[in-house]
Amino acid sequence: xxPSMGENPHAEHLSExxxxxxxxxxxxxxxxxxxxxxxxxxxxxxxxxxxxxxAYLIFTDQAQPSEILAITFTNKAAREMxxxxxxxLGRRTRGMWLMxxxxxxxxxxxxxxxxxxxxxxFTIYDQADSRRLVRRSADAAGVDPKRYTxxxxxxxxxxxxxxxxxAADLRTAASAAGSPFAEMLADVYELYERDLxxxxxxxxxDLLFRAxxxxxxxxxxxxxxxxxxxxxxxxxxxxxxxxxYRLLQLLVADQPxxxxxxxxxxxxxxxxxxxxxxxxxVSDGGAPVSEGSAARARERDSVPHRNLxxxxxxxxxxxxxxxxxxxxxxxxxxxxxDAHVVKLEQNYRSTERILRAANAVIANNRGGIAKRLWSxxxxxxxxxxxxxxxxxxxxxxxxxxxxxxxxxxTSRSEIAVLYRTNAASRVIEDAxxxxxxxxxVIGGTKFYERAEIKxxxxxxxxxxxxxxxxxxxxxxNSPRRGIGQTSLARVLAHxxxxxxxxxxxxxxxxxxxxxxxxxxKALERFMATMAELRALAGTGAEDVGDDEPSEFLDVRAHxxxxxxxxxxxxxxxxEALEAExxxxxxxxxxxxxxxxEVAREFDLATEDGALGDGVGALETFLQQVALVADADxxxxxxxxxxxxxxxxxxxxxxxxxxxxxxxxxxFPHSRSLDEGSLxxxxxxxxxxxxxxxxxxxxxxxxRRAAFGTPxxxxxxxFLDEIPADLLDEVDSLERFRPGLGGTFxxxxxxxxxxxxAQVREGAVASFRLGEDVVHAAFGEGVVTGVExxxxxxxxxxxxxxxxxxMAEYAPVSRR
DNA sequence: ATCCTGATTTTTTTT
DNA sequence: AAATCAGGAT
Numbered sequence: 142x143x144p145s146m147g148e149n150p151h152a153e154h155l156s157e158x159x160x161x162x163x164x165x166x167x168x169x170x171x172x173x174x175x176x177x178x179x180x181x182x183x184x185x186x187x188x189x190x191x192x193x194x195x196a197y198l199i200f201t202d203q204a205q206p207s208e209i210l211a212i213t214f215t216n217k218a219a220r221e222m223x224x225x226x227x228x229x230l231g232r233r234t235r236g237m238w239l240m241x242x243x244x245x246x247x248x249x250x251x252x253x254x255x256x257x258x259x260x261x262x263f264t265i266y267d268q269a270d271s272r273r274l275v276r277r278s279a280d281a282a283g284v285d286p287k288r289y290t291x292x293x294x295x296x297x298x299x300x301x302x303x304x305x306x307x308a309a310d311l312r313t314a315a316s317a318a319g320s321p322f323a324e325m326l327a328d329v330y331e332l333y334e335r336d337l338x339x340x341x342x343x344x345x346x347d348l349l350f351r352a353x354x355x356x357x358x359x360x361x362x363x364x365x366x367x368x369x370x371x372x373x374x375x376x377x378x379x380x381x382x383x384x385x386y387r388l389l390q391l392l393v394a395d396q397p398x399x400x401x402x403x404x405x406x407x408x409x410x411x412x413x414x415x416x417x418x419x420x421x422x423v424s425d426g427g428a429p430v431s432e433g434s435a436a437r438a439r440e441r442d443s444v445p446h447r448n449l450x451x452x453x454x455x456x457x458x459x460x461x462x463x464x465x466x467x468x469x470x471x472x473x474x475x476x477x478x479d480a481h482v483v484k485l486e487q488n489y490r491s492t493e494r495i496l497r498a499a500n501a502v503i504a505n506n507r508g509g510i511a512k513r514l515w516s517x518x519x520x521x522x523x524x525x526x527x528x529x530x531x532x533x534x535x536x537x538x539x540x541x542x543x544x545x546x547x548x549x550x551t552s553r554s555e556i557a558v559l560y561r562t563n564a565a566s567r568v569i570e571d572a573x574x575x576x577x578x579x580x581x582v583i584g585g586t587k588f589y590e591r592a593e594i595k596x597x598x599x600x601x602x603x604x605x606x607x608x609x610x611x612x613x614x615x616x617x618n619s620p621r622r623g624i625g626q627t628s629l630a631r632v633l634a635h636x637x638x639x640x641x642x643x644x645x646x647x648x649x650x651x652x653x654x655x656x657x658x659x660x661x662k663a664l665e666r667f668m669a670t671m672a673e674l675r676a677l678a679g680t681g682a683e684d685v686g687d688d689e690p691s692e693f694l695d696v697r698a699h700x701x702x703x704x705x706x707x708x709x710x711x712x713x714x715x716e717a718l719e720a721e722x723x724x725x726x727x728x729x730x731x732x733x734x735x736x737x738e739v740a741r742e743f744d745l746a747t748e749d750g751a752l753g754d755g756v757g758a759l760e761t762f763l764q765q766v767a768l769v770a771d772a773d774x775x776x777x778x779x780x781x782x783x784x785x786x787x788x789x790x791x792x793x794x795x796x797x798x799x800x801x802x803x804x805x806x807x808f809p810h811s812r813s814l815d816e817g818s819l820x821x822x823x824x825x826x827x828x829x830x831x832x833x834x835x836x837x838x839x840x841x842x843x844r845r846a847a848f849g850t851p852x853x854x855x856x857x858x859f860l861d862e863i864p865a866d867l868l869d870e871v872d873s874l875e876r877f878r879p880g881l882g883g884t885f886x887x888x889x890x891x892x893x894x895x896x897x898a899q900v901r902e903g904a905v906a907s908f909r910l911g912e913d914v915v916h917a918a919f920g921e922g923v924v925t926g927v928e929x930x931x932x933x934x935x936x937x938x939x940x941x942x943x944x945x946x947m948a949e950y951a952p953v954s955r956r
Numbered sequence: 957a958t959c960c961t962g963a964t965t966t967t968t969t970t971t
Numbered sequence: 972a973a974a975t976c977a978g979g980a981t
Contacts, residue, residue: 625957786969787969962976963978
């Protein structure tokens with residue numbers, strides 16, 4: 142299978158490519174056809190292996206760039222990998238698909254939208270948009286929003302989608318189980334789905350779900366992509382969910398190999414929507430296949446090639462809350478019995494002591510694939526552990542230590558402070574500001590989630606997709622135009638009744654029943670502005686509201702930057718902000734200017750027709766904006782300390798790492814204790830530890846304010862899992878160990894933060910199967926399972942949900 | 957329709 | 972402590 146190096150024109154590249162790789166790395170890079178599982182411990186050079194493998198496939202002529210689909214989880218990772226592949230290949234990366242799951246699916250769906258009953262201008266709703274829509278659906282279904290919050294309902298729907306369950310599947314299951322909660326959920330899900338389709342919109346989960354639908358319903362489409370992507374590579378495979386697994390399955394293999402897939406993955410295919418199979422012309426133009434490779438692809442048959450290379454580390458699986466399933470990586474060899482397996486255990490990042498701490502911590506998890514990280518970087522310093530009086534003292538300690546390190550010559554860009562929840566950044570920020578140390582916070586309040594940015598985007602979105610009710614609702618009265626709740630409701634009702642787009646309904650205010658003259662006039666002015674902008678965007682308004690897919694807006698003539706600027710000016714949005722004359726408004730204006738700048742950059746970057754796929758520039762821009770997380774905006778600025786959550790830190794490395802808030806209830810988080818997902822918290826700790834190259838600082842506070850009220854806390858149980866000889870624990874006097882004469886034991890005191898208040902003292906945790914229990918938050922229930930480690934499974938009467946609880950710590954008792 | 961005020965709630969983690 | 976929400980006044 143391997144071409145001999147002598148005949149290969151790239152021979153010198155090849156040896157260069159393999160130089161400096163260790164044995165298992167080289168094995169992974171040079172693996173030929175067929176499934177490949179790369180178990181890559183933290184810091185073991187997995188990105189290197191992935192990028193070199195891509196280059197190797199191309200140099201050995203096993204694949205053209207356009208035949209490679211490389212998938213990451215974040216845009217940042219995609220960009221990084223793209224840069225590195227370019228470094229190896231030069232310009233030969235053109236045509237390669239190197240992007241996130243969501244971006245790849247969005248691109249495919251844009252090209253094939255008509256097959257599923259959408260137009261190519263479909264909107265992508267982020268979580269906030271989706272939630273707003275769920276709220277409306279729940280409202281329409283008569284659900285009490287107090288009892289079932291839109292957030293809870295959306296989570297349930299999202300989870301269902303990640304399991305590839307459509308509303309109809311939930312309905313079937315609900316009837317079978319006779320659960321009123323499930324019936325209600327199915328109601329909301331149905332309404333939500335109907336609205337999404339009507340608005341020509343997809344939520345995040347739909348991107349995956351609909352892509353799977355597409356491949357399942359249309360074999361020809363699936364075959365086309367299957368033939369196109371001869372090699373599929375996936376990074377962070379431990380974080381894939383069922384939908385992603387299924388998608389890969391469809392791309393590289395024939396049958397679903399996993400038995401016992403959650404519920405009926407087949408039932409939903411028919412459910413996509415009424416119009417799905419309804420005779421849309423098969424589009425040929427949208428196929429993302431370049432001329433040459435298309436020809437080559439056609440020569441090959443569509444027999445699944447099984448060329449799937451996945452890289453991951455089960456010990457770093459930390460996204461189960463969003464549907465990720467570690468089993469995907471654990472069972473890879475069952476899914477692909479002929480898989481070649483490579484283990485990367487040599488770590489090139491951290492000193493020995495840090496790795497020993499990490500190994501010791503993760504050893505407390507059961508199951509998983511045995512790995513033992515080692516490095517040649519020497520012993521290194523011990524892990525620093527500090528106990529502080531409260532969170533302010535902790536922040537001062539962290540900042541003081543940062544000042545010392547910087548004085549000694551450490552670059553600020555080499556220092557990161559990690560915490561469990563976004564809210565925890567505030568105290569540390571305060572301390573940094575006080576000492577005048579520049580920093581950046583990754584994640585948290587996101588640029589693209591700011592109201593003014595979302596407003597601006599909504600304007601553009603409505604121009605592209607006249608069906609988008611969410612965007613319309615958002616901007617119709619922003620800035621204030623005198624179109625309030627009542628008028629808005631009338632417009633929406635009218636659009637609904639007449640079965641026309643909101644745009645069309647709003648364009649003729651006179652025909653809307655019950656609309657006040659003032660409101661009608663305001664609406665008329667608003668729509669005149671929008672029509673103007675739409676004309677500026679390069680399209681007549683005549684196709685708006687038709688069910689026929691409209692042509693893409695041609696903004697090429699002006700550019701999106703200009704369109705955006707015109708939008709902000711003519712809508713009166715900027716004017717309204719300027720009139721406020723507040724510092725806050727000034728900040729908003731600055732943000733908007735930044736967004737215009739982003740749009741201009743986009744215009745420049747796509748000037749040379751790099752857009753491809755025959756997709757409109759505006760759609761592409763909006764899609765790009767919808768799919769970027771703020772974590773991508775990390776700057777490698779020399780002068781900034783970096784603050785972020787542990788989740789955001791995955792994949793990164795720093796010379797010096799602080800992990801703060803190591804208290805039970807904070808980390809591990811109280812909520813995860815309730816749900817019995819302690820092992821995932823431990824993996825998160827493992828991820829945090831392994832970010833550190835040289836120095837690792839762990840800290841906790843004995844007292845910490847939760848919701849404004851101070852609470853006493855206990856140091857994290859995870860700290861006791863690190864062998865004492867690895868620790869440098871200066872504050873030994875105040876250090877507390879259970880059973881050594883402390884005033885409380887870790888059994889009585891518990892979960893920090895608000896959960897602590899719910900805990901009764903001395904509740905001895907022993908529950909039996911079938912016992913009736915009552916929980917402080919979830920109400921009455923019955924024990925349906927008793928697991929190891931004091932974990933019990935309880936089915937609650939209230940909502941029929943089944944939850945795993947830590948009997949010892951959850952506020953649950955016999956009744 | 958909009959603004960003000962007091963009450964209530966918030967803290968996982970994110971593509 | 973801060974942000975969001977509900978209800979009532981303007």
